[in-house]
Amino acid sequence: MAYWLFKSEPDVWGWDQQTAKGAVGEEWGGVRNYQARNNMRAMKTGDLGFFYHSRTGLEIVGIVEVCTESHPDSTTDDPRWDCVDVRAVRPFVKPVSLAQIKADLRLKDMVLVNNARLSVQPVTDTEWKTICALGGIEP
DNA sequence: GCCAACGTTGGC
Protein backbone atom coordinates (compact mmCIF):
# COMPACT_ATOMS: atom_id res chain seq x y z
CA MET A 1 0.00 0.00 0.00
CA ALA A 2 1.47 3.27 -1.13
CA TYR A 3 0.85 6.92 -0.32
CA TRP A 4 0.55 9.83 -2.76
CA LEU A 5 -0.27 13.51 -3.00
CA PHE A 6 -2.69 15.02 -5.51
CA LYS A 7 -2.61 18.72 -6.28
CA SER A 8 -5.52 20.74 -7.53
CA GLU A 9 -6.34 24.39 -7.79
CA PRO A 10 -9.49 24.76 -5.69
CA ASP A 11 -10.91 27.21 -8.25
CA VAL A 12 -10.82 24.38 -10.79
CA TRP A 13 -11.46 21.30 -8.67
CA GLY A 14 -11.59 21.61 -4.90
CA TRP A 15 -12.09 19.38 -1.90
CA ASP A 16 -15.79 20.30 -1.66
CA GLN A 17 -16.39 19.13 -5.21
CA GLN A 18 -14.42 15.94 -4.58
CA THR A 19 -16.45 15.26 -1.44
CA ALA A 20 -19.70 15.84 -3.34
CA LYS A 21 -18.79 12.94 -5.63
CA GLY A 22 -18.97 10.62 -2.65
CA ALA A 23 -17.94 6.98 -2.86
CA VAL A 24 -18.20 6.95 -6.66
CA GLY A 25 -15.26 9.32 -6.89
CA GLU A 26 -14.01 11.20 -9.91
CA GLU A 27 -11.47 10.72 -12.66
CA TRP A 28 -8.19 12.55 -11.93
CA GLY A 29 -7.99 13.63 -15.57
CA GLY A 30 -6.15 16.40 -17.33
CA VAL A 31 -2.66 15.51 -16.17
CA ARG A 32 -0.20 16.14 -19.04
CA ASN A 33 3.07 15.39 -17.36
CA TYR A 34 4.88 12.09 -17.76
CA GLN A 35 6.19 11.84 -14.22
CA ALA A 36 2.75 12.51 -12.77
CA ARG A 37 1.21 10.00 -15.18
CA ASN A 38 3.77 7.37 -14.29
CA ASN A 39 2.95 7.86 -10.64
CA MET A 40 -0.72 7.24 -11.40
CA ARG A 41 0.14 4.14 -13.42
CA ALA A 42 1.93 2.80 -10.34
CA MET A 43 -1.12 3.23 -8.11
CA LYS A 44 -3.24 0.36 -6.80
CA THR A 45 -6.85 0.40 -5.71
CA GLY A 46 -6.92 1.26 -2.02
CA ASP A 47 -3.80 3.44 -2.09
CA LEU A 48 -4.32 6.67 -0.17
CA GLY A 49 -3.37 10.21 -1.08
CA PHE A 50 -3.38 13.72 0.33
CA PHE A 51 -5.57 16.29 -1.41
CA TYR A 52 -3.63 19.55 -1.72
CA HIS A 53 -4.98 22.94 -2.72
CA SER A 54 -2.42 24.71 -4.93
CA ARG A 55 -2.20 28.37 -5.99
CA THR A 56 -4.87 29.41 -3.52
CA GLY A 57 -5.15 27.75 -0.15
CA LEU A 58 -1.70 26.15 -0.20
CA GLU A 59 -2.66 23.43 2.24
CA ILE A 60 -3.47 19.75 2.49
CA VAL A 61 -7.15 19.54 3.27
CA GLY A 62 -7.99 15.86 3.31
CA ILE A 63 -7.43 12.28 2.25
CA VAL A 64 -8.55 10.51 -0.90
CA GLU A 65 -8.43 6.86 -1.91
CA VAL A 66 -7.61 5.43 -5.33
CA CYS A 67 -10.85 3.68 -6.35
CA THR A 68 -10.05 2.83 -9.99
CA GLU A 69 -6.62 1.95 -11.29
CA SER A 70 -4.97 3.62 -14.28
CA HIS A 71 -7.08 3.84 -17.44
CA PRO A 72 -7.17 6.13 -20.51
CA ASP A 73 -7.87 9.78 -19.63
CA SER A 74 -11.34 10.61 -20.96
CA THR A 75 -10.47 14.30 -21.31
CA THR A 76 -8.25 13.56 -24.34
CA ASP A 77 -7.97 11.24 -27.35
CA ASP A 78 -4.20 11.22 -26.99
CA PRO A 79 -3.34 7.63 -25.98
CA ARG A 80 -0.31 8.76 -23.98
CA TRP A 81 -2.37 10.00 -21.06
CA ASP A 82 -3.78 7.71 -18.40
CA CYS A 83 -5.23 8.50 -15.01
CA VAL A 84 -6.85 6.97 -11.94
CA ASP A 85 -10.16 7.71 -10.18
CA VAL A 86 -10.13 8.93 -6.59
CA ARG A 87 -12.80 9.32 -3.93
CA ALA A 88 -12.77 11.50 -0.82
CA VAL A 89 -12.18 9.57 2.40
CA ARG A 90 -12.06 12.21 5.13
CA PRO A 91 -11.09 15.82 5.71
CA PHE A 92 -8.32 16.91 8.06
CA VAL A 93 -9.49 18.29 11.40
CA LYS A 94 -6.88 20.99 10.82
CA PRO A 95 -5.57 21.60 7.27
CA VAL A 96 -1.79 21.40 7.03
CA SER A 97 -0.29 24.40 5.27
CA LEU A 98 2.69 24.47 2.93
CA ALA A 99 4.36 26.91 5.34
CA GLN A 100 3.96 24.37 8.15
CA ILE A 101 5.42 21.62 5.99
CA LYS A 102 8.38 23.76 4.93
CA ALA A 103 9.05 24.67 8.54
CA ASP A 104 9.07 21.02 9.71
CA LEU A 105 12.49 19.40 9.46
CA ARG A 106 10.90 15.94 9.34
CA LEU A 107 9.30 16.94 6.03
CA LYS A 108 12.27 18.61 4.38
CA ASP A 109 12.65 15.83 1.79
CA MET A 110 9.03 15.90 0.63
CA VAL A 111 8.55 16.17 -3.12
CA LEU A 112 6.09 18.98 -2.39
CA VAL A 113 8.97 21.03 -1.01
CA ASN A 114 11.63 20.02 -3.53
CA ASN A 115 9.69 19.66 -6.77
CA ALA A 116 6.83 22.09 -6.42
CA ARG A 117 5.62 21.60 -9.98
CA LEU A 118 4.91 17.87 -9.91
CA SER A 119 1.15 17.55 -9.57
CA VAL A 120 0.93 13.89 -8.58
CA GLN A 121 3.68 12.79 -6.24
CA PRO A 122 4.72 9.95 -3.96
CA VAL A 123 4.66 10.37 -0.17
CA THR A 124 6.69 8.17 2.18
CA ASP A 125 5.15 6.23 5.09
CA THR A 126 6.92 8.50 7.57
CA GLU A 127 5.77 11.67 5.85
CA TRP A 128 2.23 10.27 5.76
CA LYS A 129 2.18 9.65 9.51
CA THR A 130 3.73 13.00 10.32
CA ILE A 131 1.24 14.96 8.24
CA CYS A 132 -1.77 13.01 9.46
CA ALA A 133 -0.72 13.89 13.02
CA LEU A 134 -0.38 17.56 12.08
CA GLY A 135 -3.81 17.35 10.45
CA GLY A 136 -5.31 16.05 13.68
CA ILE A 137 -6.27 12.54 12.50
CA GLU A 138 -5.05 8.96 12.92
CA PRO A 139 -3.09 7.67 9.91
C1' DG B 1 -0.48 39.58 -11.37
C1' DC B 2 4.34 38.56 -11.58
C1' DC B 3 7.91 35.72 -12.64
C1' DA B 4 11.19 31.75 -11.56
C1' DA B 5 11.52 27.12 -12.36
C1' DC B 6 10.57 23.57 -15.00
C1' DG B 7 8.78 20.64 -18.92
C1' DT B 8 7.92 20.19 -23.82
C1' DT B 9 8.52 21.11 -28.64
C1' DG B 10 10.72 21.48 -32.86
C1' DG B 11 14.45 23.25 -36.01
C1' DC B 12 18.88 22.20 -37.10
Add this chain to the structure above:
DNA sequence: GCCAACGTTGGC
Protein backbone atom coordinates in the same frame (compact mmCIF):
# COMPACT_ATOMS: atom_id res chain seq x y z
C1' DG C 1 20.72 14.72 -29.90
C1' DC C 2 21.23 19.53 -28.73
C1' DC C 3 19.28 23.53 -27.22
C1' DA C 4 16.52 27.85 -27.97
C1' DA C 5 11.97 29.16 -27.76
C1' DC C 6 7.85 28.61 -25.84
C1' DG C 7 4.12 27.27 -22.54
C1' DT C 8 2.62 26.08 -17.89
C1' DT C 9 2.68 25.73 -12.98
C1' DG C 10 2.39 27.52 -8.64
C1' DG C 11 4.45 30.29 -4.71
C1' DC C 12 4.69 34.82 -3.50
